[in-house]
Amino acid sequence: AQKVTQAQTEISVVEKEDVTLDCVYETRDTTYYLFWYKQPPSGELVFLIRRNSFDEQNEISGRYSWNFQKSTSSFNFTITASQVVDSAVYFCALSEENYSGAGSYQLTFGKGTKLSVIP
Amino acid sequence: NAGVTQTPKFQVLKTGQSMTLQCAQDMNHEYMSWYRQDPGMGLRLIHYSVGAGITDQGEVPNGYNVSRSTTEDFPLRLLSAAPSQTSVYFCASSRGQGPRELFFGEGSRLTVL
Numbered sequence: 095a096q097k098v099t100q101a102q103t104e105i106s107v108v109e110k111e112d113v114t115l116d117c118v119y120e121t122r123d124t125t126y127y128l129f130w131y132k133q134p135p136s137g138e139l140v141f142l143i144r145r146n147s148f149d150e151q152n153e154i155s156g157r158y159s160w161n162f163q164k165s166t167s168s169f170n171f172t173i174t175a176s177q178v179v180d181s182a183v184y185f186c187a188l189s190e191e192n193y194s195g196a197g198s199y200q201l202t203f204g205k206g207t208k209l210s211v212i213p
Numbered sequence: 214n215a216g217v218t219q220t221p222k223f224q225v226l227k228t229g230q231s232m233t234l235q236c237a238q239d240m241n242h243e244y245m246s247w248y249r250q251d252p253g254m255g256l257r258l259i260h261y262s263v264g265a266g267i268t269d270q271g272e273v274p275n276g277y278n279v280s281r282s283t284t285e286d287f288p289l290r291l292l293s294a295a296p297s298q299t300s301v302y303f304c305a306s307s308r309g310q311g312p313r314e315l316f317f318g319e320g321s322r323l324t325v326l
Contacts, residue, residue, distance in 0.1 A: 137320055
């Protein structure tokens with residue numbers, strides 16, 4: 095069974111500090127996909143990134159970067175020079191790829207990390 | 214672009230009542246799903262569908278029914294509401310086969326008294 099653990103329940107940082115959100119996953123499949131979603135105080139869920147298990151290259155998008163390490167089953171998310179607008183709950187998620195041919199899959203979310211950026 | 218539309222946004226029910234949460238998407242996405250979000254629990258998958266006429270159970274399906282008669286619509290039915298079903302419900306859709314970016318609705322907050 096697939097599982098995602100986000101050990102940090104809440105994090106507070108002062109604006110302009112860097113912050114890393116941890117994500118550890120468990121899966122028995124060799125092919126799987128990892129995601130990060132953001133949920134700001136307004137409540138909507140916003141897709142940030144998708145990474146498949148065969149691509150271990152780190153990714154950077156502006157102030158956001160992701161570190162994927164299969165050896166430690168981790169997919170950590172770093173925000174550089176945090177801003178107040180980064181305050182949100184961040185979810186890491188995992189899906190194993192189902193080869194049944196029906197395109198079926200289940201996306202499992204971690205419990206989320208609430209990030210508060212203090213001005 | 215409407216994207217994923219959920220109705221109602223808020224609902225209060227009494228224990229034992231039934232209701233349907235509506236979800237519609239206009240992106241011609243094959244995959245649709247329902248999640249519930251509870252404090253400290255993250256999002257948990259209730260049911261999902263990979264196309265019209267095909268549905269399957271997720272992690273927490275008990276107490277909920279779904280059907281998928283068209284590509285656009287994926288309603289979630291509570292046949293006999295219980296206080297444990299008090300939650301925020303999200304509908305989501307994605308294109309193609311395999312795990313891809315999910316597009317979420319704005320959520321429906323349900324309270325069961």
